[in-house]
Amino acid sequence: MKKNYFIFSVAALALGFISFQRTGNVEVEKFLAKNQHKNANGAPSAKTGAPGENNCTQCHSGTSQSGTSENTFVLLSGFTPVTSYIPGQTYNVSVSMASAPAKKGFQATALSSSNTMAGTFTGQGVGGTSVSTSGGRQYANHTSTSNTSTNMAWLWTWTAPATNVGDVTFYVATNKTNNNSTASGDAIYLSQHIVGSTAGIDDNESVESNFVAGYNAETNAVKIDCTSLTAGEMFFNLVDMNGRSVFTYEMGNAQIGKNATSIKLPNDLKNGIYFVNVFINNTPMSAKIQVQK
DSSP states (O other): OHHHHHHHHHHHHHHHHHHHHHHHHHHHHHHHHHHHTTTTTOOOSSOBOOTTOOBGGGTSSSOEEEOTTTEEEEEEETTEEESEEOTTOEEEEEEEETTOOSEEEEEEEEEOTTSSBOSEEEEOTTTTEEEEEETTEEEEEEOTTSSBTTOOOEEEEEEOOSSOOSOEEEEEEEEEEOOSSSSSSOEEEEEEEEEEESTTOOGGGOTTTTOEEEEETTTTEEEEEEEESSOEEEEEEEEETTSOEEEEEEEEEEOSEEEEEEEEOOTTOOSEEEEEEEEETTEEEEEEEEEOO
């Protein structure tokens, strides 16, 4: 009889342990599921890599990488790309990723040379963005409906500072995820994009003052001419009217002075209006072209 009691007790303990283990696993799974997707509607504030801030690697494992060829930043006055701002004017801002990953995210802020917030952000539901505020700075973020490859670009509005504060730097952090529902295996890309002020600009000192881009239908190529005051890496990005990056090309190194080159476009590129964006050391130059084969 004692032996039967012993067997019953052992069986009860085993069942209790299994029940506890299953309950514990359920709780752990709930915890993981909750935290794996906690940033689906935008990262916590101050993760752009701007001065005094962390970046997305604080929550995602891995190291940050240069976003020079991954992050595409375009400042638009209406539908026209611009590289400088008029104080008090409102602009549309577009950020996209060249690689178009299946799952992705971003955060951006705009700072003056004194590292204070320059102007104000307004999120756009149709552009898949929201805005958060922390420490006197504003942050544009992705939303839960704009963090997949179906979203071409993130769009929001920026109202420039009411007075001329000089150059404004947009700090952008993007997250190229592997969509494994964990914080591991993701790639973080950081980039900086400088927007000058039209107030007091000396045309002789403007790096993009002689920037010209034109389309040649016979060769299906874009011819680019520009004058640069600095040497550095040149990068070409073609953006359609929806803000989608459709073609990128590493142009090599720019030399000080006159630079001219011709870039052949993909044969399957459709006719239409496109924005040519050329970057020299992250300094943008833009022009609009019409592709008509």
